[in-house]
Amino acid sequence: MKARLRQGAGDVMTLGAFMYNFTQNLLPSSISRPSLARWSSRPVLSSWLLLLSNTSRTTVSVASFDPPCPSRFRKKTPSIVMASSHSTTNNEQRLPQEFSDIFHRVDNSFSSDQARSLFPQLTSAAHKGSHGRIAIFGGSEKYTGAPYYAASAALNCGVDLVTVFCAKEASIPIKCYSPELMVQSVYSVEELDDLVREDAVLKARMETERDGEQMNMIDEERRLLRDRQHHILQKTILTITATFPSLHTLCVGPGLGRHGLLFPAVAAVLEKAMESNLALVLDADALYMLSLEEYRDTLKQLISYENVVMTPNLMESKRLKQSLRNFRNYEDFKGDDPWSNAGIVVQKGSTDVVSQKSITLRCKEKGGLKRSGGIGDVLAGTISAFVAWNTLLQNGGGGNDDVTRQLENRIFAVWMACCxxxxxxxxxxxxxxxxxxxxxxxxxIGEVIREIEHNLEV
Ligand SMILES: NC(=O)C1=CN([C@@H]2O[C@H](COP(=O)(O)OP(=O)(O)OC[C@H]3O[C@@H](n4cnc5c(N)ncnc54)[C@H](O)[C@@H]3O)[C@@H](O)[C@H]2O)[C@@H](O)CC1
Ligand SMILES: Nc1ncnc2c1ncn2[C@@H]1O[C@H](COP(=O)(O)OP(=O)(O)OP(=O)(O)O)[C@@H](O)[C@H]1O
Known part of the structure; x- marks a missing residue:
């Protein structure tokens, strides 16, 4: 049990909190249109993936085109033998299988320098927060693990500060899982349930009431109830949106739950995030919410928003695609591909398919054979970390070219997170x-990131 506690946790946990975790058993247990001239950079990534995938192959034949493979790369990956072949037109069918599998239909290519540029440098000038500030909006009475997994994955990737905005009922359990997380309760399920119950009572009274004066009084009571609801949700929205200027990414959905009264606040937070051009990662119940008809306007805005990554599982994808098809007559939802949106979509599966407009990257890295709950949340947190780095490097870059390049890099960053x-x-x-x-x-996660950086010599 002792080994299961995170460093420092023993100092700050109360005995009660520790016992809570103990009894609940919730503590952590321990690229087609490639420009051939650009293919020269791709062996870096392909070989990186091969190294990462720990395949038994130690000798890989990599075709190189004009210009040839960088010598720097040859030096760095001695286990990979570079076989040179001269480029001709339409060489795609001559590419090794690894290339066409990994970089299926990619318009952009990425050099090893670009791959390194996905990581903020570790320097002595860094300060707390300079490697990323993220918030996760999720965690409800039933789901406390999901936001913890997402937030901890971001921390384990190397993000400095992660805040979890959740239900009051989830905040203490989440705080007890990890002292590293900043956890803020932004609403109470009990309070929302009270509002629903009181409104149902007033509605029932209204249906049986015949006296005009009494009906007016019930009307007034319902108006006051709506005011109270508005006040509660405004507080939730303001608490979260107030942190936007300091955030590099907001991830919404892990363990959020499906409380009907909370959804208008979630939609408002998403709309404010888009107004602030904040990077968004949307997962789980946020995607469920967006598949509902009431939130089609929010979905419509998100579909044309560049700064969003959606990570649907099979079910979420089916629901969202169905909603998008239902919106076919809706002015902006034209075209055959419901996913041809401005942002990035990660369709999770045995192969994660990462797409943005006409670009599709396939993460063919082999995963484990166990499908336990929470891995999707770990992925949402890891993607949030890579997107946060992309955002902060974009903000710190010089000139429009850098901004354009960073945006191009984003899909690559997301693909790398999936791998x-x-x-x-x-x-x-x-x-x-x-x-x-x-x-x-x-x-x-931490060790895998270290391994990637080691192979790229970041
Ligand atoms: N420890 C926790 O707190 C966890 C909380 N979770 C939360 O639980 C809530 C509901 O998430 P769900 O994903 O269950 O909700 P969904 O309503 O999307 O249900 C998913 C259903 O689809 C099925 N499914 C998913 N992928 C499939 C595939 N490839 N093939 C066949 N069936 C497939 C699942 O078995 C499940 O029955 C979310 O808020 C989520 O974040 C989950 O992330 C799991 C862990
Ligand atoms: N059939 C599969 N084979 C291998 N890996 C898979 C398969 N399906 C999903 N995965 C991987 O499992 C992880 C979670 O994907 P999943 O589809 O289970 O998401 P999810 O249902 O949202 O998960 P969670 O319930 O944990 O939030 C992703 O990294 C994905 O690549």
């Missing part, structure tokens, strides 16, 4: 087999 989680999942599975849980994946 990292797959690899972490496989490492965790190798270690724990059937006993593997999301916590074990979380424990592998």
């Amino acid at each position: 990292a989680v797959k690899k972490a999942t496989r490492n965790a599975f190798d270690r724990k087999r059937r006993a593997m849980s999301a916590q074990h994946v979380l424990e592998e």
Whole structure:
């Protein structure tokens, strides 16, 4: 049990909190249109992936085009033998399988320098927050693990500060899982349930009431109830939006739950985030909410928003696609591909498909064979970290070219996050087999990031 506690946790946890965790058993248990001239950079990534994937192959034949593969790369990856072949037109079918599999239909190419530029540098000039400030809006009475997994994954990637905005009922459990997380309760499920109950009572009274004066009084009571609801939700919205200027990414959805009264506040937060051009990662119940007809206007805005990553599982994808098809007659939802939106969509599966407009990257990294709950949350947190780095590097860059390049890099950053989680999942599975849980994946993330950086010599 002692080994399961995070460093420093013993100093700050109350005995009660510790016992809570103990009894609940909730503590963590321990690229087609490639420009051929640009292909020269791709062996770096392909080989990186091969190194990362721990395949038994140690000798890989990599085609190089004009200009040839950078010597720097050859030096760095001695286990990979570079076989040179001269470029001709339409060489795509001659590309090794690894290339066409990994970089399916990619319009942009990425150099090793660009790959390194996805990571903020570790320097002595860094201050708390300069490697990313993230917030997760999720966590409800029922789901306390999901926001913890997402937030901890971001921290384990190397983000400095993560805040979890959640229900009051979830805040103490989440605080007890980790002393590193800043946890702020932004609404109470009990309070929202009271509002629903009181409104149902007033509605029932209204239906049976025949006296005009009494009906007016009930009307007035319902108006006061709506005012109270507005006040409660405004507080939620203001608490979260007040932090926007300091955030690099806001992830919405892990463990959010599906309380009907909370959804208008979630939609308002998303709309304010878009107004502030804040990077968004949307997962789980946020995607469920967006598939509902009441939130089609929010979905419509998000579809044309560049700064969003949506990470649907199979079910969420089906629901969202169906909603988008239902909106076909809706002025802006024209075209055959419901996913042809401005932002990035990660369709999770045995192969994660990362797409943005006409670009599609496929993460073919092999994962583990265990599908425990929470790995999707680990992925949402990891993507949030990479997107936060992309945002802060974009903000710190010089000139419009840098901004354009960073935006181009974003899809690549998201793809890399997907590969990292797959690899972490496989490492965790190798270690724990059937006993593997999301916590074990979380424990592998830091090492996988270190391995990526080592291979890229960041
Ligand atoms: N420990 C926790 O607190 C966890 C909380 N979670 C939260 O639980 C809430 C509901 O999430 P769900 O994902 O269950 O909700 P959904 O309503 O999207 O249900 C998903 C359903 O689809 C099925 N499904 C998903 N992928 C599938 C595939 N590839 N093939 C066949 N069936 C598939 C699942 O088995 C599940 O029954 C979210 O807020 C989520 O964040 C989950 O993330 C799991 C862990
Ligand atoms: N069939 C599969 N084979 C291998 N990996 C998979 C498969 N399906 C999903 N994954 C991986 O599992 C992780 C979570 O995806 P999943 O579809 O389970 O999301 P989710 O349902 O939202 O998860 P969670 O319930 O944990 O939030 C992702 O890293 C994804 O790549």
